[in-house]
Amino acid sequence: MSVKSQLNASRDFILTGMRAAARVQTQNPNATKILRGCLDLIETLERQPAENLTVQDLETTLNVLHQSMQEIDDETSATSAFVSSIQNAAGRLQELRRELATK
Numbered sequence: 001m002s003v004k005s006q007l008n009a010s011r012d013f014i015l016t017g018m019r020a021a022a023r024v025q026t027q028n029p030n031a032t033k034i035l036r037g038c039l040d041l042i043e044t045l046e047r048q049p050a051e052n053l054t055v056q057d058l059e060t061t062l063n064v065l066h067q068s069m070q071e072i073d074d075e076t077s078a079t080s081a082f083v084s085s086i087q088n089a090a091g092r093l094q095e096l097r098r099e100l101a102t103k
Contacts, residue, residue: 003050006096007042010089014039017085024081031082034068038086041065042093058097065090 001009014035021032041061045053069086 001095003053003096003100004046006092007046010092011039011042011046013085013088013092014042017082020081020085028072028082031072034072035082035085038065038068038089042089053100055097055100058093058100062090062093062097065093 018032018035018039021028021035041064045057045061048057065086069083069090072082072086
C-alpha cells in the first residue's frame with residue numbers, strides 16, 4: 001500500500017470510532033475529544049508530502065495514539081469501539097513505519 005493510502009486507512013478507522021462515539025447512548029465527550037485529536041494528528045501527516053514523512057513523525061503519532069487508547073480505556077468499560085478504532089489506526093501506522101524504516 002502507498003503511504004497516502006495507509007494514512008487514509010488510519011484516518012478512516014478513527015472516523016469510524018467517532019461515528020460510534022456519536023451513536024452510543026451514554027455519550028463520552030472526552031472520548032470524542034481524544035478521537036478528534038487523533039484524527040487531527042493523522043490528517044497533519046496526510047497533508048505532508050509522502051517523501052517528507054519520517055519514521056519519527058510516525059513514532060510521535062503512535063505514542064499519542066497509544067496514550068489515547070489508555071485514557072479512553074481507563075474512563076469506561078463501554079469503549080471497545082473507540083479503543084478498537086485507535087488500535088486499527090495504530091496498526092496501519094506501524095505497518096507504514098516498518099516500510100519507511102526499510103527504505
